[in-house]
Amino acid sequence: MKKMKLAVLMLGLSLAVTACGNQASGNASGGAAAESAAETSAASETSDAAKEDGTKESEAAASGTEAAEASDEDTKTEEDKTEKGGTGDKAGAEDGAAAQEDEEDPEKAADSIGTYAIYKDMDGIIFGFLSGVGAWETMLEVEPDGSFSGEFYDANMGESGEGYKNGTIYCCTFTGKFSEPMKKDPDTYTAKVEKLEFESEKDGSDRFIEDETLYIMTSPYGLSLNDEIEIYTPGKPVSDLTEGFMSWMVFKMPEDAKELPEIAIYNKTADTVFYPDQYAMNSAEAAGSGANGTQTGEEGTKAYNDLKNAYYNQAMPDYYRTPYVPSPSEAPAKPYQSVTMENLQGRWVNRYTEGGSEVVEVLSVNGDFGRIETWIDGEKRGVWNGEGTISIEDRSDRNVCPAFRINDDNGNNLCTIYIRWVNSNAFYDGGFLTEWKREGNAAPDQYLYDTVTLDNLQGVWYTESSEPDGLYQVVLTVDEDRAVIFETIDGKVSSTWNGGGTASVVMTDFTAGIAYPELLIKMEHGPSVGGTAGIYISNVEQDYFYDCGLKRWYSRVPEDFLLEDENGTFDQVTMLDNGGAEITGTNHYLVTPEEEIKRDETASKWTVEITNDEGMKETLSVEVDPYSGYQPFANDIVWEEDVNFDGIPDVMLFQGVLGAQGVTYYECYLSDGKKLKKCKGFDEIPNPYTDPGSKQIIGNIRDGAAAYYELHYRISGDEAVETESIRYEYDEEIGDYVVKPE
Numbered sequence: 001m002k003k004m005k006l007a008v009l010m011l012g013l014s015l016a017v018t019a020c021g022n023q024a025s026g027n028a029s030g031g032a033a034a035e036s037a038a039e040t041s042a043a044s045e046t047s048d049a050a051k052e053d054g055t056k057e058s059e060a061a062a063s064g065t066e067a068a069e070a071s072d073e074d075t076k077t078e079e080d081k082t083e084k085g086g087t088g089d090k091a092g093a094e095d096g097a098a099a100q101e102d103e104e105d106p107e108k109a110a111d112s113i114g115t116y117a118i119y120k121d122m123d124g125i126i127f128g129f130l131s132g133v134g135a136w137e138t139m140l141e142v143e144p145d146g147s148f149s150g151e152f153y154d155a156n157m158g159e160s161g162e163g164y165k166n167g168t169i170y171c172c173t174f175t176g177k178f179s180e181p182m183k184k185d186p187d188t189y190t191a192k193v194e195k196l197e198f199e200s201e202k203d204g205s206d207r208f209i210e211d212e213t214l215y216i217m218t219s220p221y222g223l224s225l226n227d228e229i230e231i232y233t234p235g236k237p238v239s240d241l242t243e244g245f246m247s248w249m250v251f252k253m254p255e256d257a258k259e260l261p262e263i264a265i266y267n268k269t270a271d272t273v274f275y276p277d278q279y280a281m282n283s284a285e286a287a288g289s290g291a292n293g294t295q296t297g298e299e300g301t302k303a304y305n306d307l308k309n310a311y312y313n314q315a316m317p318d319y320y321r322t323p324y325v326p327s328p329s330e331a332p333a334k335p336y337q338s339v340t341m342e343n344l345q346g347r348w349v350n351r352y353t354e355g356g357s358e359v360v361e362v363l364s365v366n367g368d369f370g371r372i373e374t375w376i377d378g379e380k381r382g383v384w385n386g387e388g389t390i391s392i393e394d395r396s397d398r399n400v401c402p403a404f405r406i407n408d409d410n411g412n413n414l415c416t417i418y419i420r421w422v423n424s425n426a427f428y429d430g431g432f433l434t435e436w437k438r439e440g441n442a443a444p445d446q447y448l449y450d451t452v453t454l455d456n457l458q459g460v461w462y463t464e465s466s467e468p469d470g471l472y473q474v475v476l477t478v479d480e481d482r483a484v485i486f487e488t489i490d491g492k493v494s495s496t497w498n499g500g501g502t503a504s505v506v507m508t509d510f511t512a513g514i515a516y517p518e519l520l521i522k523m524e525h526g527p528s529v530g531g532t533a534g535i536y537i538s539n540v541e542q543d544y545f546y547d548c549g550l551k552r553w554y555s556r557v558p559e560d561f562l563l564e565d566e567n568g569t570f571d572q573v574t575m576l577d578n579g580g581a582e583i584t585g586t587n588h589y590l591v592t593p594e595e596e597i598k599r600d601e602t603a604s605k606w607t608v609e610i611t612n613d614e615g616m617k618e619t620l621s622v623e624v625d626p627y628s629g630y631q632p633f634a635n636d637i638v639w640e641e642d643v644n645f646d647g648i649p650d651v652m653l654f655q656g657v658l659g660a661q662g663v664t665y666y667e668c669y670l671s672d673g674k675k676l677k678k679c680k681g682f683d684e685i686p687n688p689y690t691d692p693g694s695k696q697i698i699g700n701i702r703d704g705a706a707a708y709y710e711l712h713y714r715i716s717g718d719e720a721v722e723t724e725s726i727r728y729e730y731d732e733e734i735g736d737y738v739v740k741p742e
């Protein structure tokens with residue numbers, strides 16, 4: 001049967017991320033809550049906006065009347081030049097003349113080759129003219145001969161109307177050429193824009209609508225024909241740069257920089273700066289030759305790559321295509337308010353003398369994972385040794401303090417400590433009437449955190465949490481010593497955790513007396529360039545790590561994530577804005593919620609309309625059990641599976657995930673290709689799956705902590721009939737489950 005994301009959907013969630021054509025950079029709108037940004041020093045947009053005077057006078061300059069006037073002026077200029085023989089012909093003639101002169105003067109030819117080398121240094125760089133405020137940018141790529149190509153866009157999601165509910169984008173795709181560069185000083189070259197071409201109309205109009213977005217064609221912002229430019233090489237003294245140049249460099253270079261760190265193009269005429277856009281270059285690298293920013297030639301499912309490339313696409317995948325994230329542990333009830341999992345994080349030591357021996361007990365707490373060890377006269381021995389999952393039992397109904405326990409994977413208790421209170425430096429053991437002292441910072445690289453390494457953090461991670469201001473979703477990708485992090489709040493892109501750069505793991509004081517490893521990302525590109533993002537991590541497991549700063553788990557995204565969805569029976573799934581779905585498989589399914597909800601929300605009552613080319617026309621109702629641990633999306637309501645092995649897929653309807661064990665149940669409707677008939681008793685099979693080899697349906701359910709039943713069924717007519725029940729028990733000597741006769 002189909003695997004699903006077992007998470008409780010936060011009602012009110014509405015994801016509405018709109019892709020802006022095929023642009024590489026998106027609109028970083030919205031902001032994270034203060035607590036979400038606790039470890040982030042995001043770049044301030046205020047100083048950037050203040051320095052825009054005399055440069056980008058207003059967003060309207062690129063998206064309104066002035067942009068249209070600029071387009072008209074450039075068009076007129078092109079027309080005038082056409083009357084004189086055409087821009088291209090003139091440029092070609094000049095190039096030919098220059099070449100002839102160079103042949104006659106070898107010294108000049110050698111000098112020309114030397115100056116053109118600066119364009120070769122620019123090859124492969126995407127230069128961007130942008131401020132970081134607003135969703136606009138002019139991108140430029142230069143070839144070794146000085147020719148260039150680029151695009152300008154200005155996305156205004158608020159400018160919407162009939163037929164273009166997704167807003168308006170002012171856009172321009174252009175080509176051109178810079179003149180022969182002349183060396184002005186050791187780190188400066190001068191040139192002119194000697195050629196500039198762009199289309200100002202499409203099908204006789206300067207505007208058109210695609211994907212419910214209005215596109216208005218305009219001129220490239222920040223670049224015009226005959227503009228005088230200067231090219232600055234890395235190392236140029238900052239003291240030699242103009243105020244106009246520096247006004248565009250906020251967040252693009254360190255405030256205390258003495259020299260220009262990268263090559264730059266300064267348009268002296270327009271007072272604009274084109275600077276290497278690492279964010280755009282990483283986007284292009286991630287995009288490959290694929291559409292919509294998805295990587296090509298990569299291993300992994302589409303769902304995996306959608307998450308891996310979320311930062312580069314500036315769009316979070318639909319919620320139903322994100323991984324399951326465990327819920328954080330809840331603190332125990334009153335009156336022992338200080339005895340919480342949060343307060344017990346760290347390393348604790350209890351020292352005492354017993355029978356002439358020196359005893360040292362060490363307790364380590366990472367999230368809900370604990371380790372207990374005992375040394376007697378320096379030798380590791382005694383009863384309390386091992387590691388496992390932590391639980392805190394509230395026993396206040398008996399007027400006694402909470403019981404702190406560590407149990408191993410088999411449920412065996414490793415230790416129990418009755419704790420009365422916890423403060424910053426000690427907790428009180430109410431059983432032995434002693435205090436355990438915190439000793440966390442004496443050895444910050446202690447074994448307690450040996451799992452928190454860049455090697456263990458490689459890959460793609462996802463987390464989510466419900467906050468008062470919305471649903472936070474975060475994708476983190478770590479690739480060697482590089483990392484990117486991308487966050488949305490109710491589907492809107494956050495500018496706080498939205499960037500990438502160099503990654504490292506360092507020990508950092510979390511609170512007084514507690515040090516944790518911190519994954520630090522120095523933002524070198526993206527909307528929050530110039531800042532840092534930090535995640536305090538207590539331990540890394542194979543599939544999860546615990547963020548002890550924001551108290552949430554991150555789930556590792558495997559490369560085969562949702563492989564079953566992509567290789568399953570269904571050929572196509574289209575999620576609808578009303579929360580429903582159209583699904584095409586052997587049959588066509590229209591799944592509709594019975595109550596009004598939004599896309600990426602869920603409901604408990606659904607209607608499923610089923611049709612096919614053989615004349616089938618069935619309507620079924622689905623009511624998910626109100627106690628289900630998972631309330632499904634429309635695409636999880638229906639599934640196809642050949643349960644009677646007649647070669648015709650039957651229809652499965654989700655009923656719920658029930659009980660402490662999380663057992664999944666389905667209804668089944670048998671199909672002959674033209675009509676459906678309900679299969680009696682199928683809805684009683686726990687966790688059913690088909691076994692084509694034995695042509696049986698097999699279910700399973702646990703019987704205590706160390707035993708389970710495997711139940712075998714056959715479909716007889718229109719009924720699921722149990723044929724066998726096998727009980728398995730865990731054998732500690734063998735280390736596996738074995739059959740135990742009843």
